[in-house]
Amino acid sequence: MNAAAPLAIDDQLDDTTTEPDACSECGRALKHPAADGLGPVCRRRLRAERDRASSTSTRYRVTYTRVGRHGGRDGSQPPGQLTVDADDADQLAEQVLKNVRPYLASRGVEVVVDLDTGRGHLLAGFSNAGTFTVEQIHAEGVAA
Ligand SMILES: [Zn+2]
Known part of the structure; x- marks a missing residue:
């Protein structure tokens, strides 16, 4: 019974220093921190790729x-x-x-x-x- 301590999720959420300030895709600096860690350009591109992949044609x-x-x-x-x-x-x-x-x-x-x-x-x-x-x-x- 020596399991590793579970991650303290609450502590992570409270820690504002982990808020991404650069796009996680291209590294471009973000004006506004985004929950998904993406800049607007990459978010649009990734969404378009998802749409294409789920297309029924x-x-x-x-x-x-x-x-x-x-x-x-x-x-x-x-x-x-x-x-x-x-x-x-x-x-x-x-x-x-x-x-x-x-x-x-x-x-x-x-x-x-x-x-x-x-x-x-x-x-x-x-x-x-x-x-x-x-x-x-x-x-x-x-x-x-
Ligand atoms: Zn980006």
Whole structure:
């Protein structure tokens, strides 16, 4: 029964000399002591990082096989890969449509995305106006 004496929390709280006067992140002097020991700049940055980390959107990479008449047919190159963050298939489809607009003559194009199979296609009326594949990728710093 020789346990170390517990820390005297009350004494620490009363001791105002331990109040941080510099940001614990960057060491910048603080005008006002903060309970979290952070300056306003670092607090904003850390909060933004937390928000990004808790975001529900997923990052996808879209690889086009063919788009319209001039994107990947008759020896032409398909549009380059697209990396987007989207919450769901609808949002992803919207961003794909925005991306391929310049390749499409028709205005009435619909984008169909199937996240289960990782495939998608473009529909202009009843004709297939393009195909692409979708992969889920890990955003930097976030374990998805
Ligand atoms: Zn700081």
